[in-house]
Amino acid sequence: MKKLQTNWLTDGLIDFEYKKYLLLAYLEGVKEEFGARRLYPVFSDLIMHYNNLMQVKEHKKLVYEQFPQRISRADFNKLEIIYQKIVEDDETMREIEEIVQFAAPKFNHALQNGKEIYDYIESNLEISPVGITPLYRDAGYLFLDEFTGKETRVYEYQMTIFENAYETYRGINTLFIDTFRRSLSNTYENLKVSLVKQRKKLPNPATFVIVAKVPCSFDQSLLPIAKRTLVKYVSKL
Template sequence: MNTLPINWLTEGLIDFEYKKYLLLAYLQAAKEEFGQQRLYPVFSDLIMHYRNLLQVKEHKKLVYESFPQRISRADFEKLELVYEKIVADDETMQQIEEIIQYASPLFGEAVESGKELYDFVERHLEISPVGITPIYHNEGYLFLEAFPGKETQVYMYRITVFENTYEKYRGINTQHLQTVRRGLAITHENLKVRLLRERQELPNPATFAIVSKIPVPLEHSLLPIAKRSLVKYVAQLAA
């Protein structure tokens, strides 16, 4: 899809009409992705751009921690230097202010549309444990089924917990193991038993099935939302 550079606000021609053209093309592409129920990667990009815009608007500075991991420290420092030069130029800064005022509500609306789609998909996911659930839930298997449920995507998952002074964060990594064609004889419980026979690295794994009740793209919506839903579900079990 049509993407927007990380430093779209400050790079190239600083002109309101030009930046408006770039922005509207990007937001139209994002709208089309949402129309196809494809949330990622566009939703996370929208959030990143919106946060960065608010940082500039509210604090007149760029904060490195607000950028996604893919931007390097060197790239950030270069972007910050560019912004410092812009601040010193009153005419250019006026153009930037106009662009920010125009772009902020549009980004807000786009992010809200993405959140509504995310919540809609999440509400139509059914999560359930498979078999006996052990005390340790941070590692195991995930059975994921799109709608209609003719196939089961089997993943190994690992949840990592890290914290700072104020908050505890949970991340999740998944590895796709196989795609299983479902049938009357292949239940989730049978599939778990088969995995235990075939794979010895997890002798007593937690196993969860997530089934979508609506048709959504696997890679661009179902899998990333299912992963986040599983993290929340496991966190509730541990509480």
């Protein structure tokens, strides 16, 4: 799909009709991705663009925390200087404000569509522990099953904690191990026992299985939503 540059609002020609064309082309691509239940990375990009747009609308200021990790602090400083010059130009700023007024509800509508798909997939995921869950649950294994088939993808997971100026977040890193075909003799419990024997670094691992009850893109929807579901589940135990 057609990407929308991080600095699309201030880069190049600042003209309402031109920016409108860029935005609508991007949102058409978003619509196609969501129609195929492919949420990521499109959903994350939408959130970033919308949040930054709101900062511009409310404070006429770009905020570094709203940008994705691929934007370095040095790059952001250059972008902020450019934007500050734009703010000081009344005529250009009026054009920017017109673009923002047009773009904000468009982004919001697309975000609501994405959230509905996210909530639908999330509500159709079943998560449960495999065997006895130890007291330490910040590392272990995730078994993930798609809607069809009897194959289970196995991941090692590690919970992470990171902070910004406002909040503390729990995140998760995963490492793909292998794909196993389930059978009467190769159950989730047997698979966990086999992993413990083969991988000595986790002698008593927390292990959870997530099963999808609806079809969706694996890499672009199921896996990222399953990871967030696991974080929420473990945090409540």
